[in-house]
Amino acid sequence: MEITVVEGDLTQQHVDAVVNAANRHLRGGGGVDGAIHRAGGPAVLEDCVRRFPHGLATGDAGWTTAGDLPARWVVHVVGPDHRAGETDRALLLSCYTRAVEVADEVGARTLAFPLVSAGVYGWPREDAAAAAVEALRSVAATTGVTEARLVAYDAAAAALLRDALGDAPGDAAGD
Template sequence: MEITLSTDDITTVAVDAIVNAAHHALRGGGGVDGAIHRAGGPAILADCIERYPHGIPTGQAGWTTAGNLPAQYVIHVVGPNYTAGQRDPALLESGYRNALRIADELSVRRIALPAVSAGIYGWPAQEAADIAVRTLLGTTTGVAEAIFCLVEPRLYKAFGKALEKAERGGR
């Protein structure tokens, strides 16, 4: 899998699937979640309600239509809320692995991702980046290209360091 970094708004990137850093209720919210729901329109929320009436647990993922977004699907990942005490790295790894599992089920080849849990959920940027890159590179998948959309300079820098570490063999 090729991993690239971008400063583009995730809602504008033309890919097969966009990953959403979602709240467990899957009803929209702030940050990336809110931006995806606003740009994608009401079809995403309607699909969330129909498919996941009770939401999904932390570390899990589900998918919906992408509505008006330049993608076919949105893969909703519920990352751990570091600020609320959910600090087990396995939960963050699980979210990324489940996103790739769903991507494979949907035959996704190109995917755009945010820094799951590293925004309003407060996960330390470098640790979140290391976990994300290590998990994507260490998971067998049919996804050929993963584009991390990182509009915050601190996240772009952290993911750049994580990729450098991976290239040196320090996955």
């Protein structure tokens, strides 16, 4: 799986699946979650309600339609809320690995990820970037996903992600 970094709008990525950093309820919200629900239109929320009436646990993932997004699916992950005391890094790593597992289930080969939990949930951004790369590299050889695109919303986040790719063991392509 190739791991790439791009700076841009997650909702405009032309990939098989866009990963949503969602809250436990999967009913839309702020940040990435709100942007995906707005851009995807009502079909995303309707599918969330139908498929996940009780939401998802922290660290878990599930898929819905992407509605009006250029992607085919949205893979929703529930990141840990660092500000609320959810500081178990394994939960953050699980968001990435579970997203790839769910992508495999639906046949998605290209994924676009935000930096999970690094916004309103307050996970330290440098560690969030390192965790994203670490988790994706850990599953690179065991998946049908060919590209995991880390989408940075600004230059600072893109630099953190590029640094994490360069500092992590293995090559920048992630094999």
